[in-house]
Amino acid sequence: QVQLVESGGGWVQPGGSLRLSCTASGQTFTSSIMGWFRQAPGNERELVAGTHSATGYKYYAPFVKGRFTISKNNAQNTVYLQMNSLLPEDTAVYYCAAGSSGLVAIKTSYNYWGQGTQVTVSS
Numbered sequence: 829q830v831q832l833v834e835s836g837g838g839w840v841q842p843g844g845s846l847r848l849s850c851t852a853s854g855q856t857f858t859s860s861i862m863g864w865f866r867q868a869p870g871n872e873r874e875l876v877a878g879t880h881s882a883t884g885y886k887y888y889a890p891f892v893k894g895r896f897t898i899s900k901n902n903a904q905n906t907v908y909l910q911m912n913s914l915l916p917e918d919t920a921v922y923y924c925a926a927g928s929s930g931l932v933a934i935k936t937s938y939n940y941w942g943q944g945t946q947v948t949v950s951s
Contacts, residue, residue, distance in 0.1 A: 830854045830940040832924045837945030840914055844949070848909040850924030850942055861927040861937055862900060862907040863887075866920035866947075873923065877909060878932040887933040892918075914949045922947050 836848040848864065863878030877898040878887045886898055897910040907924065921944040930937030 830926050832926060832940055832942035834922070834924045834942045834945040837922060837947045839948045839950070841951050842914060842916055842949055844914050845910070845912045846914065846947060847911065848922055848924075848945060848947075850907045850909075852905040852907075852926055852940075861930060861932050863925050863932065863938060864898065864907075864909045865923045865925055865935075865938075866918075867923070867944075868917075868920040871920075873935075875933065875935050876922070878938075879907065880932050885932055911947070914947075916949050918947065919949050920947060921945065 831853045832850055834848060834850045836846060840846050860881050861878060864876045865873050866876050867873040876889050876892055877896055879898050879900050881902055895913045900907045923944045924942035925938035926940040927938040
């Protein structure tokens with residue numbers, strides 16, 4: 829089992845920045861894939877960004893490319909999501925996720941989830 833704990837959400841004005849953090853504990857050797865999803869009210873949960881611990885490969889959804897950056901500290905089992913140039917449509921609950929195998933860009937590769945952290949972008 830892998831436990832994921834997120835932090836760093838909050839309120840920010842449009843154009844602002846936030847950094848989310850997620851620390852994994854437990855059987856972290858099984859979490860070769862880590863990523864961030866988000867879910868806005870009435871919408872499905874969507875993959876925002878993901879990374880592979882061994883290869884360093886990173887995936888970004890088209891709607892965040894150039895604005896968000898995912899990074900991982902393997903020694904601390906922590907993954908970050910730096911979010912810049914935030915837009916009101918980025919408002920959602922953001923979830924950290926991890927998986928033991930599969931493709932980074934595929935939603936079904938992730939089978940461990942954090943509790944979520946709210947990000948609100950408004951003026």
